[in-house]
Amino acid sequence: MQKYFELTSALEYIEDHMLDNCSQADIAHAACVSLSALQKMFRFTFGYSINEYIMKRKMTTAAEELSETKIPVADLAFKYGYTSTEAFSRAFSKVNCVLPSEYRKGKRAQAVFTPLQIDDTGIRRKSPLLIEAVHRAKDCYIVCFDVAGMVKINEISKEAGNLALMEAVRRIHTHAVENMQIFRIGGDEFALITPYPNISDAEAFAAGVLAHNGEPFFYKGQPVPLYLRSWYGKNVLTEAAPNPAKELQQKVKYQGVTEIQNEK
Template structure:
């Protein structure tokens, strides 16, 4: 898998002066575009689109300082229709415009080329199971919130606090299958999964029952799910669990992620006498077997 990812990175390098198609990169990596974007983001630490932008501006920065081409020629070479659009993109990465950089020999920022290598860890184990589920519905309350990678999500916390206790009790009564109880559901995430992009968050239950009209409903088709178990400090352990699923489990198992909601069932244990708050959790990720 890592070899295929590195071939995709080589394709990026060879086509920085052209439009780079994520679907073509996924084909080279022999996986779906959906899974490729998520795996790249998890392993590289930045979204694919941001990596491409930084690499393109790194190469452009060297050309600006070299002074062998006009700024317009460099802009066109890297796919920008005007010097103004190029200057905005250049400044966003380097903190200085290309004209000023050329005049003053400014210090620029370089995005190093990514190379994926095997690091032998594997001393820890992940608890998981694979489940086939029939179609079901998520019933509850829905909000559009920003994605937060580390720490608590204030928007989600405020949204959940605003749900009436009676509404939560009515939702809980609808729970009739795994994962049981009130769950947190994330859906319609931006493919880049960049910090600050938005997602649909449902605070609700998984059910096959009829849903009252005052609740939001998400219909989920039948499919395969990988279910991961975790225990640890809240909320760090939950966020690290998602990271480990994509950086450790997927590269080591014959599965890839598929479009669909991610479902988190969590039991939070409040600490006493200064002890940290802990959580026991199940994370449900929609998956499919790889063909390669």
């Protein structure tokens, strides 16, 4: 229970002081634990460093502001602690897979990096926007995609990995129609909430995106072929889901729907 108290205190402090540029030492002090102990505990429990978690939470809330307000990107960058719009845009695209300007235009993949919660039942992450979107389309198909060979792309560089994710989102948007919502539900996994009640339409949409398989994106002038995989199915999320994104990913993937694959 002591560990839960320390981690919960750290998570609450981060959420309350996200825009204060608080240091890791400040967070450890608030959690009544040494900095080294908190760093080890945080990464072991959640799989993220403290700084990575803070960055992803900042960019998720910044994305919400971009879509709901008209605040200039430069002002938003300053608000979230960045000294330039370029640095802010790089961080933003790592989490949301598009630049801020494209996100505001609607070419987005909504991140579901909502605050973590931990208790005796385990780790929970609420995703109200994802649940709401699925409930609105509960009789329709959800089409999911991921990047094949992402580990090898990241071995080239993390920057190449980020470009691969941005290209994946661009391809999905190329075939998306109005009112479709895209959510980033994992490291390289995306869910598209469609208006299609028939599996044939979902299959056709997935096939359209996968028709681009093998087309390259460019990293430092060099072509890197990109391949996506897809699966799809109907699903209804529950309000009580401890991690809606993970539940969606598993329920859709393991419904028995044939997975489309077209990779090298």
